[in-house]
Amino acid sequence: MRGLAEDDKSSLLGRRITPGLRIVAIVVISIILMMVDHASTSLKPIRSTLAVATQPIQMIAELPGEMAHYMGRYFDRGQLIADNEALEQKVLLLQARLQRLASLQAENERIRALLASASSLDQNVLIARILSVSPDPYRHYIKLNKGSTDGVFVGQALVDANGIMGQVTDVTPMGSRAILITDANHGIPVEINRTGLQTIAQGSGKSNELRLPFLANNSDIQVGDLLVTSGLGGRYPAGYPVAEVTSVVHQPGDEFLEVVASPTAHLNRGREVLLVWTDNTSDPVAEAQAESAGPANGDANGNANGDTPAP
Amino acid sequence: MITERRVSGLLILATLGGALFLAILPLPDALSAIRPAMYPATVLFWVLMQPGRFGLLAAWACGVLIDVIYGTPLGEHGLALAVAGYAVIRMRELLWSFPIWQQSVLLLPVFLLYEFVLFWIDGVTGAEVNQWWRWLPVATTTLVWPVWASLLERIAELEVG
Numbered sequence: 006m007r008g009l010a011e012d013d014k015s016s017l018l019g020r021r022i023t024p025g026l027r028i029v030a031i032v033v034i035s036i037i038l039m040m041v042d043h044a045s046t047s048l049k050p051i052r053s054t055l056a057v058a059t060q061p062i063q064m065i066a067e068l069p070g071e072m073a074h075y076m077g078r079y080f081d082r083g084q085l086i087a088d089n090e091a092l093e094q095k096v097l098l099l100q101a102r103l104q105r106l107a108s109l110q111a112e113n114e115r116i117r118a119l120l121a122s123a124s125s126l127d128q129n130v131l132i133a134r135i136l137s138v139s140p141d142p143y144r145h146y147i148k149l150n151k152g153s154t155d156g157v158f159v160g161q162a163l164v165d166a167n168g169i170m171g172q173v174t175d176v177t178p179m180g181s182r183a184i185l186i187t188d189a190n191h192g193i194p195v196e197i198n199r200t201g202l203q204t205i206a207q208g209s210g211k212s213n214e215l216r217l218p219f220l221a222n223n224s225d226i227q228v229g230d231l232l233v234t235s236g237l238g239g240r241y242p243a244g245y246p247v248a249e250v251t252s253v254v255h256q257p258g259d260e261f262l263e264v265v266a267s268p269t270a271h272l273n274r275g276r277e278v279l280l281v282w283t284d285n286t287s288d289p290v291a292e293a294q295a296e297s298a299g300p301a302n303g304d305a306n307g308n309a310n311g312d313t314p315a316p
Numbered sequence: 317m318i319t320e321r322r323v324s325g326l327l328i329l330a331t332l333g334g335a336l337f338l339a340i341l342p343l344p345d346a347l348s349a350i351r352p353a354m355y356p357a358t359v360l361f362w363v364l365m366q367p368g369r370f371g372l373l374a375a376w377a378c379g380v381l382i383d384v385i386y387g388t389p390l391g392e393h394g395l396a397l398a399v400a401g402y403a404v405i406r407m408r409e410l411l412w413s414f415p416i417w418q419q420s421v422l423l424l425p426v427f428l429l430y431e432f433v434l435f436w437i438d439g440v441t442g443a444e445v446n447q448w449w450r451w452l453p454v455a456t457t458t459l460v461w462p463v464w465a466s467l468l469e470r471i472a473e474l475e476v477g
Contacts, residue, residue: 027372028402035376035395042390043441055384062333063385066340140340141386142348143450144443175387182387190443212345273345 053177060180063148067137074276129282130164131155136180138273143210145185145272147171151280152180160240162281168246168269169193169234170278185272186247187212195247196235200225203235206248206266212273215248217264224262226253232266242283246270319365319412321476328362328370331468332378335359340385349449352456354464355382356397356430360423361468363401364411375401389441396433400426416469417462424458 042048139146151157153176163170163183171185184191189210196203206215230250236243248266335358359378362370379394403426411419431454
């Protein structure tokens with residue numbers, strides 16, 4: 006129809022000469038782009054601009070799930086009542102525990118004050134809603150509805166009622182993206198609660214598995230051991246549960262144990278998470294240090310000056 | 317044939333938007349693993365059907381958009397889509413000579429190539445996932461192609477008359 010003849014001709018001519026050249030150029034540009042993006046943060050502005058542009062379609066994609074969620078609420082009254090009762094009981098239980106905790110906290114702070122420690126146990130939290138999980142089943146990311154206008158920052162820790170979930174990696178004004186501890190690219194400094202042994206738990210890419218690759222054969226670790234954050238690296242607040250050891254295998258001839266743990270946080274269930282502000286992460290100096298340390302396993306010295314009690 | 321007509325840019329954008337919606341619609345893990353790659357299939361459809369209008373650069377830009385949404389290194393999906401698009405362009409005359417349902421057999425290696433480029437870049441950037449079910453979308457995309465491509469063709473025919 007319109008201008009078909011010349012269009013086709015030029016494209017015919019173009020096809021003979023350009024696609025080969027063009028693909029070479031695109032490959033080169035892509036590789037350079039990926040290298041820059043992988044190695045530095047200089048492309049972050051471009052990425053967040055584009056991310057804002059794609060937000061509408063992502064919101065639309067969320068709609069069916071959201072609708073099903075809310076429709077379910079309308080129609081399932083019995084379930085709601087049962088939930089409500091269960092929650093009330095739980096609140097009662099937790100409040101009872103909280104009373105004890107308050108006195109323990111006061112005691113702990115007194116003792117810490119005696120030790121002249123700078124750190125405090127005060128931690129602020131903010132509830133954020135999970136907008137979406139990563140559409141790629143091999144990358145464990147979630148999107149949250151709180152962004153820089155709420156004070157969310159890159160590197161902020163994410164917890165749920167049962168333990169550490171992950172950390173924030175990108176922040177836009179109205180939302181943020183967080184990597185989960187099970188992503189293959191993520192590592193978290195932990196200690197074994199029973200013995201205090203320090204190690205690093207790496208994500209495995211499976212949603213219910215963490216690996217502990219750096220434990221020597223003679224390490225004291227058993228199935229059932231609880232791993233808690235050690236606070237080293239300055240990213241995660243210390244003392245939160247991370248995972249429970251599910252298997253310890255020693256391959257004869259190997260120098261390291263094969264230890265697998267399963268996260269205590271409910272990573273693929275629930276719609277709400279808590280964003281944690283700790284006192285040392287809101288400190289700009291510590292934040293800058295954590296920033297330069299990279300997400301996986303930051304520098305242990307980063308918060309050593311602020312966090313460890315003086316001898 | 318739709319290849320000889322000029323389809324409006326708006327229609328192309330609308331189909332890409334629809335495919336993107338299907339690509340990021342949240343699904344349970346088990347379904348997500350076999351989710352057909354509708355968005356790349358749509359991009360490749362336009363590369364195949366609109367020569368001189370929807371080329372490698374457009375395919376690359378579509379891929380970069382996916383990188384932004386998935387949080388992969390910028391250019392990863394762009395590169396994969398451009399390489400797959402190049403393969404489609406090389407096979408174009410051959411593909412045109414077959415009905416759509418037979419095209420999927422020829423496109424299987426193209427989808428495989430697309431997935432392989434992603435697998436390769438994931439490995440280089442340290443996000444390697446080496447599990448056999450990673451390759452399942454190649455099969456499901458091939459199966460879905462006849463339906464999806466003829467649907468797109470029908471829509472395009474409705475528009476250009």
